[in-house]
Amino acid sequence: xxxxxxxxxxxxxxxxxxxxxxxxxxxxxxxxxxxxxxxxxxxxxxxxxxxxxxxxxxxxxxxxxxxxxxxxxxxxxxxxxxxxxxxxxxxxxxxxxxxxxxxxxxxxxxxxxxxxxxxxxxxxxxxxxxxxxxxxxxxxx
Numbered sequence: 001x002x003x004x005x006x007x008x009x010x011x012x013x014x015x016x017x018x019x020x021x022x023x024x025x026x027x028x029x030x031x032x033x034x035x036x037x038x039x040x041x042x043x044x045x046x047x048x049x050x051x052x053x054x055x056x057x058x059x060x061x062x063x064x065x066x067x068x069x070x071x072x073x074x075x076x077x078x079x080x081x082x083x084x085x086x087x088x089x090x091x092x093x094x095x096x097x098x099x100x101x102x103x104x105x106x107x108x109x110x111x112x113x114x115x116x117x118x119x120x121x122x123x124x125x126x127x128x129x130x131x132x133x134x135x136x137x138x139x140x141x
Contacts, residue, residue, distance in 0.1 A: 005057035008032070008050060009132030011098065011124050012061060012078050017043070018124025020132040021054055027140065029132035031125035040081065044088045057091055062098025062131040069097075096138075098131050 004026035011018035019032040032050070037043045050056060061082050064074045078095075085093045 006055055007058045007060055007132060007135065008047075008054070008056045009060045009128045009135065010062065011127040011131055012081055013124065014074075014077070016124045018126070018128035019050070020125060020128035021056070022132060022136060026136060029129045029136060031122075031129050034122075034124045040084050043081075044085065047085070047089060051089065051091060059085065059089065059091060059093045060132060060135045061085070061093065061095050062127065063095040064098055096131060096135050098127070 004024065005022075006024065007022040007026065009020045009029065011020075015036060017035045017037055019035065020029045021032045022029055032054075035043070035046060037046075047059070051059075061078065063078060064072060066072050082093055082095060
């Protein structure tokens with residue numbers, strides 16, 4: 001019997017966090033919502049609530065590297081948040097390269113005639129979907 005897990009993906013920004021969740025079979029990523037956040041403790045509480053209500057078994061966080069794969073200031077910020085999540089959540093938390101996920105999300109919106117500047121929350125969710133779908137595809141290949 002194959003056991004699948006529900007995975008939550010996070011696209012962490014300085015103001016918003018885009019969230020996406022996998023289907024029960026672990027094949028498809030779906031947008032969940034966008035959180036505005038200012039406090040790590042509130043974020044942990046909100047994530048614990050999502051974990052509980054959606055039966056999430058793993059979190060994947062997009063790691064923002066520059067185009068050459070080097071760490072940036074934002075990479076360091078995300079790693080600090082990931083360290084706190086690992087210590088405070090009862091499920092595995094891992095990172096995955098998220099290069100170009102936000103740019104892909106912006107292009108998708110432009111393709112349907114939406115302005116990126118007026119749809120930042122949607123872009124964050126689509127970026128999280130891209131992060132999660134990349135993770136799921138790698139897991140099943």
